[in-house]
Amino acid sequence: MMTMTKEPETMGLSTVEASAPRLPNPFPDAGSIPVTRTFLPPIGEYEALVQKAFASGQLTNRGPLVRELEEKLADKLDVSAIIAMCNGTVPLQIALRMLARGGEVITTPFSYVATTASIVWEHCTPVFADIEPEFLTIDPEEIEKKITPKTTCILATHVFGNPCDVIRIEEIASRHNLPVIYDAAHAFGVKYQGKGLLSYGDISTCSFHATKIFQTGEGGALVCNRPELFKEAFYRHNFGHDGPLAFQGLGINGKMSELNAAMGLAIMPYMDELIRKRGHWYAKYLKETDLSVCEPVSIRPGTEWNYAYAPVLFHSEERLLKAMHNMSESKILPRRYFYPSLHRLPYMVCNNMPVSEDISRRILCLPLHHELNDLDFSRIMDALHHL
Numbered sequence: 001m002m003t004m005t006k007e008p009e010t011m012g013l014s015t016v017e018a019s020a021p022r023l024p025n026p027f028p029d030a031g032s033i034p035v036t037r038t039f040l041p042p043i044g045e046y047e048a049l050v051q052k053a054f055a056s057g058q059l060t061n062r063g064p065l066v067r068e069l070e071e072k073l074a075d076k077l078d079v080s081a082i083i084a085m086c087n088g089t090v091p092l093q094i095a096l097r098m099l100a101r102g103g104e105v106i107t108t109p110f111s112y113v114a115t116t117a118s119i120v121w122e123h124c125t126p127v128f129a130d131i132e133p134e135f136l137t138i139d140p141e142e143i144e145k146k147i148t149p150k151t152t153c154i155l156a157t158h159v160f161g162n163p164c165d166v167i168r169i170e171e172i173a174s175r176h177n178l179p180v181i182y183d184a185a186h187a188f189g190v191k192y193q194g195k196g197l198l199s200y201g202d203i204s205t206c207s208f209h210a211t212k213i214f215q216t217g218e219g220g221a222l223v224c225n226r227p228e229l230f231k232e233a234f235y236r237h238n239f240g241h242d243g244p245l246a247f248q249g250l251g252i253n254g255k256m257s258e259l260n261a262a263m264g265l266a267i268m269p270y271m272d273e274l275i276r277k278r279g280h281w282y283a284k285y286l287k288e289t290d291l292s293v294c295e296p297v298s299i300r301p302g303t304e305w306n307y308a309y310a311p312v313l314f315h316s317e318e319r320l321l322k323a324m325h326n327m328s329e330s331k332i333l334p335r336r337y338f339y340p341s342l343h344r345l346p347y348m349v350c351n352n353m354p355v356s357e358d359i360s361r362r363i364l365c366l367p368l369h370h371e372l373n374d375l376d377f378s379r380i381m382d383a384l385h386h387l
């Protein structure tokens with residue numbers, strides 16, 4: 001049985017926005033079609049796992065459920081080592097603390113705000129490099145142009161699960177001796193050139209927020225393929241502990257709880273089926289969308305994708321706003337992922353990012369989740385094409 005929570009789609013929704021009268025209600029009414037729905041496992045299966053935590057009396061501090069989840073994730077995501085964490089932002093902060101060390105971080109302006117905010121939060125300086133218009137990931141040529149003696153790191157996002165040009169980025173990074181962090185919040189299960197996408201770069205970070213395809217309520221993970229980095233990330237996510245009475249260095253609390261891990265373990269067996277269902281609806285979008293209205297985003301060749309989102313590009317912002325209006329009349333709630341372009345954040349010095357600026361004004365994510373049905377789909381198509 002598949003059920004749905006009342007989990008609001010909160011990404012990018014500020015308090016100011018939430019109280020603004022003209023914005024769609026983030027808590028979908030009955031009959032509305034939200035951009036995503038949280039998959040919940042059969043409650044008995046979750047309870048059986050929670051029962052284990054009750055029996056052991058251990059709710060946190062890297063109990064057996066967290067360790068079991070890490071093993072299963074490493075296997076599923078094709079990586080050698082993974083640390084389950086409390087969300088997808090803390091691993092970004094830890095990775096930046098380890099690899100950026102207060103310097104300039106070359107990053108994408110087209111991502112969720114957490115990517116840029118983590119850089120600023122860690123007292124580093126974001127330096128934006130514009131994106132590739134075709135795949136919407138950071139443009140390697142733009143990265144190279146932005147490298148200075150102050151650059152300490154590259155932080156790129158596999159936006160919508162679409163892989164960055166990891167091969168060219170690796171080549172540039174190694175030529176300039178720079179570490180690479182990938183924000184892989186959207187990239188659960190993606191393969192690129194036959195390899196798990198998380199196995200590229202020095203560190204990758206994941207989000208298991210309730211709106212992501214694999215979710216633990218709140219949750220995330222850090223992946224690194226170099227043992228010395230793994231050791232450091234491990235102590236940093238647990239207050240710096242190296243055993244009960246010894247400390248390696250500065251750390252914070254990034255641990256995942258047993259209750260969150262239980263959710264992940266209960267959902268894991270359903271992941272292939274969930275991704276298959278999303279793929280089915282995505283293929284229908286590709287087939288039935290009128291290209292004179294909007295176009296799909298290209299997925300990089302060589303990718304085994306996870307259908308994390310259904311982004312489409314309108315020919316102008318005006319047409320996007322019109323389509324959103326029509327959809328909201330039909331209680332369809334797409335989202336403007338990602339708007340505004342991050343170089344427009346109020347705490348950033350605004351510089352020119354023409355591609356990201358243009359894309360962020362014209363892009364819309366259409367509803368995509370396991371509970372869509374033919375009726376919903378034709379409602380979406382009618383509203384989308386009624387311009």
Ligand SMILES: Cc1ncc(COP(=O)(O)O)c(C=O)c1O
Nearest residue numbers: 087088089112114185207208209
């Ligand atoms: C690209 C990206 N990075 C980071 C995050 C932060 O993850 P979390 O909400 O789990 O902290 C998110 C999502 O929320 C995201 O979309």
